[in-house]
Amino acid sequence: MKTLKLSRSLIILAVILILIPFFMSNDFYYEIVIVALFNSMIVIGLNLLMGYAGQISLAHGAFAGLGGYISAVLVGHFGLPPLVSIGSALVFMALFAYIISKPILKLSGHYLAMATLGIGVIITIILNSEEELTGGADGMSVESLTLFGFELSESWQWYLLAALLLLFILWLIENLIDSPLGRILRSIHDSEKASSSVGVDVSHYKSIVFVISVVIATLAGSLYAFFSGFISPQEASFNHSIELVVMVVLGGMGRLYGAVVGAFILTALPQLLTSFEEYQTLIYGSIIILVMIFMPKGVISLFDRFDMGSHHAKS
Amino acid sequence: MLKAEYLTKRFGGVTAVDDFSFRVKKGTIHAIIGPNGAGKTTLVNMITGVYSCDEGTVWLDGADITNTATDQLVYRGVCRTFQHLEVCGNMTALENILLGFDRYMTKNLMQVCFRSKRVREDEARYTQRALHLLDLIGIASHAHTKVKNLSYGILKKLEIIRALATSPELILLDEPVAGLNPKETAEVAALIRTLTKDEVTIILIEHDMRMVMELSDYITVMNFGKKLAEGTPKEIRDNPEVIKAYLGSGSF
Amino acid sequence: MTELFAFLLSGITVGFVYALVGMGFTVIYNSSGIINFAQGEFVMAGGMSMVFILAAGVPLVPAFALAILLTALLGILLWKLTDLSKDSSQVSLIILTLGFAIFLRGLAEVVFDKELHTIPSFVGDGSLELYGAILSYQSLLIIAVSILIVIVLWLFFKKTTLGKAMIAASDNVEAAKLMGINIKRILMLNFAISASIAAIGGVLLTPITSTNYEVGIMLGLKGFAAAIIGGLSNPFGAVLGGLILGIMEVLVAGYLSSEYKDAVAFVIMLAILFFRPGGIFSNLKAQRV
Numbered sequence: 126m127k128t129l130k131l132s133r134s135l136i137i138l139a140v141i142l143i144l145i146p147f148f149m150s151n152d153f154y155y156e157i158v159i160v161a162l163f164n165s166m167i168v169i170g171l172n173l174l175m176g177y178a179g180q181i182s183l184a185h186g187a188f189a190g191l192g193g194y195i196s197a198v199l200v201g202h203f204g205l206p207p208l209v210s211i212g213s214a215l216v217f218m219a220l221f222a223y224i225i226s227k228p229i230l231k232l233s234g235h236y237l238a239m240a241t242l243g244i245g246v247i248i249t250i251i252l253n254s255e256e257e258l259t260g261g262a263d264g265m266s267v268e269s270l271t272l273f274g275f276e277l278s279e280s281w282q283w284y285l286l287a288a289l290l291l292l293f294i295l296w297l298i299e300n301l302i303d304s305p306l307g308r309i310l311r312s313i314h315d316s317e318k319a320s321s322s323v324g325v326d327v328s329h330y331k332s333i334v335f336v337i338s339v340v341i342a343t344l345a346g347s348l349y350a351f352f353s354g355f356i357s358p359q360e361a362s363f364n365h366s367i368e369l370v371v372m373v374v375l376g377g378m379g380r381l382y383g384a385v386v387g388a389f390i391l392t393a394l395p396q397l398l399t400s401f402e403e404y405q406t407l408i409y410g411s412i413i414i415l416v417m418i419f420m421p422k423g424v425i426s427l428f429d430r431f432d433m434g435s436h437h438a439k440s
Numbered sequence: 441m442l443k444a445e446y447l448t449k450r451f452g453g454v455t456a457v458d459d460f461s462f463r464v465k466k467g468t469i470h471a472i473i474g475p476n477g478a479g480k481t482t483l484v485n486m487i488t489g490v491y492s493c494d495e496g497t498v499w500l501d502g503a504d505i506t507n508t509a510t511d512q513l514v515y516r517g518v519c520r521t522f523q524h525l526e527v528c529g530n531m532t533a534l535e536n537i538l539l540g541f542d543r544y545m546t547k548n549l550m551q552v553c554f555r556s557k558r559v560r561e562d563e564a565r566y567t568q569r570a571l572h573l574l575d576l577i578g579i580a581s582h583a584h585t586k587v588k589n590l591s592y593g594i595l596k597k598l599e600i601i602r603a604l605a606t607s608p609e610l611i612l613l614d615e616p617v618a619g620l621n622p623k624e625t626a627e628v629a630a631l632i633r634t635l636t637k638d639e640v641t642i643i644l645i646e647h648d649m650r651m652v653m654e655l656s657d658y659i660t661v662m663n664f665g666k667k668l669a670e671g672t673p674k675e676i677r678d679n680p681e682v683i684k685a686y687l688g689s690g691s692f
Numbered sequence: 693m694t695e696l697f698a699f700l701l702s703g704i705t706v707g708f709v710y711a712l713v714g715m716g717f718t719v720i721y722n723s724s725g726i727i728n729f730a731q732g733e734f735v736m737a738g739g740m741s742m743v744f745i746l747a748a749g750v751p752l753v754p755a756f757a758l759a760i761l762l763t764a765l766l767g768i769l770l771w772k773l774t775d776l777s778k779d780s781s782q783v784s785l786i787i788l789t790l791g792f793a794i795f796l797r798g799l800a801e802v803v804f805d806k807e808l809h810t811i812p813s814f815v816g817d818g819s820l821e822l823y824g825a826i827l828s829y830q831s832l833l834i835i836a837v838s839i840l841i842v843i844v845l846w847l848f849f850k851k852t853t854l855g856k857a858m859i860a861a862s863d864n865v866e867a868a869k870l871m872g873i874n875i876k877r878i879l880m881l882n883f884a885i886s887a888s889i890a891a892i893g894g895v896l897l898t899p900i901t902s903t904n905y906e907v908g909i910m911l912g913l914k915g916f917a918a919a920i921i922g923g924l925s926n927p928f929g930a931v932l933g934g935l936i937l938g939i940m941e942v943l944v945a946g947y948l949s950s951e952y953k954d955a956v957a958f959v960i961m962l963a964i965l966f967f968r969p970g971g972i973f974s975n976l977k978a979q980r981v
Binding site: 175181228229232234235236238239240242243244246247250251253254363367370371374378403404405406407408409410411412413414416417418421 | 721727773776777781782783784786787788790791792793794795796797798799801802909913916917920924949951952954955958959961962965966969
C-alpha cells in the first residue's frame with residue numbers, strides 16, 4: 126500500500142483547479158477564486174468542527190481575522206519576516222484556541238453557539254478599539270508576502286500557492302478522517318457516552334478539533350491579509366463568521382468536499398448579485414432561507430447520485 | 441477484585457444509593473438485581489465515573505478508583521455497556537468495534553495526517569480482529585452496514601463485543617437483555633458465558649431472573665438504594681426478604 | 693453621586709429594552725427550542741415601520757398599533773418558515789433564523805432606506821429631575837411600558853388558560869398534544885408575541901437613540917446576552933438580565949472606557965456561560981465527574 130493515497134475527489138478537484146486559469150480573463154476573476162480558495166480552507170476546518178465533532182462555532186471569522194491581524198502587526202509594527210509572523214500567529218492562535226476550548230466545549234448546543242458568538246464579538250470590538258496597533262475601524266495595510274526572498278505579486282502566483290495549499294490541506298484532513306482519530310471524532314458526534322465507555326477522552330478530542338480548525342483559519346486569514354494588502358475589522362466580523370457557517374451548511378455539513386463547494390458558491394454569490402445593488406442583502410437572505418428549507422443537507426447532496434466517493438461522515 | 445464500600449449518592453432530597461457495599465471476586469459473574477428504581481443503574485454510573493460518589497470508596501484490585509472518569513477506567517481494564525443502548529448510529533458495525541480498539545491505535549496527529557506506516561499497519565491488524573469479533577456474534581457480513589440500520593437485538597450484542605475489544609478485566613453489563621426476545625436472550629447469555637472463559641469478571645445488572653439464576657455465581661440484591669441480601673443464587677431464591685421485595689414483579 | 697445616579701437611570705432605561713428583546717427570545721426558545729437570531733431585527737422592524745408610518749401622516753396611536761401588527765406578522769412569517777423546514781436540527785434552525793435576519797435587513801434597505809431616522813418623543817420633550825439626574829419622559833415611558841408588559845405577560849402565562857397551555861406545551865409536547873392543545877397555533881402565537889414585544893421596544897427606543905436598518909444586530913445580540921444572564925428557561929429572568937446588562941454597560945462606558953462598552957454584554961454572558969450556564973438563578977446541578 127502506497128503512502129500516497131489520493132482519493133477520486135481530490136484528483137477531480139486538482140484537475141478542476143488546473144483548468145481554472147485558462148478561464149481567467151482578468152485579475153478580478155483571479156481575485157474571487159483566490160478568496161474562495163482561502164475561504165475553502167477555513168470552511169474545511171469549520172466543517173470538521175461542526176460536521177464531524179458536532180460543535181458549532183460562530184467565531185471563525187473572528188479567528189481568521191485575528192490571525193490575519195497578528196501576522197500583519199508582526200510584520201508591519203515589529204518588522205518580522207512574513208513566514209516568521211505567520212508561524213507565530215499560528216502558534217499563538219493554537220494556544221489561544223486550546224485554552225478557551227476547555228471551558229467552552231463543556232457547553233453544548235445553543236450555549237456553545239452563544240459562547241463562540243460572544244468571543245467572536247469581543248475579538249471584533251478589541252480589533253476595532255486598539256487603534257494604535259490595528260488602525261481601528263479603518264484597518265491597516267499589509268506588505269506583500271515574500272517567501273524565501275521571492276515576492277508574490279502576480280495573481281497567478283497567489284493562485285498557485287492557494288490551490289496547492291488547499292489540495293495539501295484536503296489530503297491531510299482526508300487521512301485524518303479515515304484514521305482512528307477521525308473515527309473517534311465521529312463517535313463523539315454520535316454518542317459521547319459510547320465513546321467514553323471505550324476509553325475516549327471526549328473533552329481532549331473536542332479541543333483538538335477546535336484547535337485544528339482555528340489553526341487552519343489563522344493560516345488562511347493571514348495569507349488573505351498578505352494577498353489583499355489590507356486588513357480591516359470586517360474580516361473578523363460576526364457577518365463573516367455567519368458567512369462561513371452558511372458555507373458549511375450550504376456545501377453539506379460533514380461533507381469535506383462540500384465545504385469547498387459551499388465556499389466557492391458563497392464567495393462568488395455577492396459578485397453575481399452586484400448588479401442587483403440595493404436588493405443584494407435581500408436576495409442573499411432569501412437564498413439562505415430557501416436553502417435551509419429545501420436543501421438542508423447541502424448542495425453536495427445533489428451530487429450523491431453520482432457517488433463521487435467523496436469523503437463524508439455517513440449521515 | 442472489585443470492592444465498593446459505603447457508596448452513597450443523593451439527588452436533591454432522594455437518596456438513590458444508600459450506604460451500599462459489596463465485593464466482587466475475580467473471574468466470577470456477579471449479578472446485582474432489584475426492583476425497578478432500586479438504584480442499580482445509578483450504582484453502575486457511580487462505579488464507572490459517570491456520577492460522582494457523595495460518599496464511599498471503590499477499589500479495583502486494591503487501587504482506589506473512586507470518581508475516576510469513565511474513559512480513564514478503560515485503561516485500567518474496566519468497561520461498561522448501557523441499559524439504553526449507546527452506539528454510534530451513523531458509523532458502520534466494523535467502525536463501532538474498531539472504536540473499541542482505538543485505544544491501541546496511534547492517534548498522533550502527524551502520523552495520522554500523513555498516513556504513516558504505523559497507521560496503515562494498525563488499521564490492517566485491528567480490522568482483522570474486529571471482523572473476528574463481529575463473527576463471534578454472526579454479523580461479519582454486516583460489517584459495513586450502518587449501525588442505525590441494524591436491529592436492536594444485534595446492537596445489544598454489538599455493545600458487548602465492543603466492550604470486549606478494549607480487552608477489559610471487568611465488564612459491567614447494564615441490562616444487556618432488556619427488550620430482547622427469548623431467543624436473543626439465550627444468545628446473549630451464551631455470549632456472556634464465553635466471556636468468563638477469558639478470565640473476565642462480570643458485573644451483571646438484570647431483571648430477567650431466569651438468566652440471572654442460571655448465569656451468576658453470586659448475587660447482590662438491591663432495594664431502595666440499600667443492600668437487601670447477598671448470596672449464591674440458591675440462597676437468594678429462598679430468601680424471604682427478597683421474595684417480598686419482588687412480589688408482583690419478575691419471575692422466579 | 694449625581695453622575696452615578698444619572699448613569700443608573702440611563703442604564704435602567706436601555707436595560708429594559710434589552711429585557712424586552714431577551715424576553716421575546718426566551719418565549720420562543722421555551723416553546724420551540726429555537727434560537728431566534730432575527731429577534732433584533734424585529735426591534736428594528738418596529739422602529740423603522742413606526743418612523744415611516746408616522747411620516748405617512750398616520751396619527752401616533754394607530755401608527756403604533758400598525759407598526760406592532762406588521763412586526764407581529766413578520767414573526768408569524770418566520771414561524772411559518774421554521775415550520776416548513778425539512779430539517780429541524782439546531783444548526784439548521786439557527787441558520788434559518790440568521791438568514792431571516794439578513795432578509796429583514798435587506799427588506800428594510802429596500803422598503804425604507806439606509807439612513808438614520810428618528811421620531812419625536814411620544815410624551816413631549818420634558819423630563820423629570822431625580823436627585824440631580826435627568827430622566828426624560830420618553831425614558832420614563834419606556835420603563836413604564838416595559839414593566840407593564842412584564843406584568844401582562846406574567847399574568848398571561850400564569851393566570852389565563854391559553855397562557856398555561858403554552859407553558860404546558862413547552863414542558864411536555866406529547867402530553868400537551870394528547871390534551872388537545874394545538875401546538876402549531878401555540879408556536880405561532882409565541883412568535884407573534886416575541887416579535888411584538890421586540891417591536892414595542894424598538895418603537896419606544898427610537899426617539900432616544902434613532903434607528904436604521906442595521907440597529908437590530910447589536911440589539912439582538914445583547915438581548916440574547918440578557919436572556920442568557922437571566923437564564924434561558926425563565927422568561928422573566930431576561931428582565932433582570934437586561935437590567936444588569938444595561939446598568940453595567942453604562943457604568944463601564946462612564947467610568948472605564950467608552951470603546952469597550954459593547955463588549956460588556958458579551959463578557960458578562962461568557963462569565964455566566966462558564967460558571968453558571970443556567971443563568972443567575974440556576975442552582976448547580978447534580979455533579980458529574
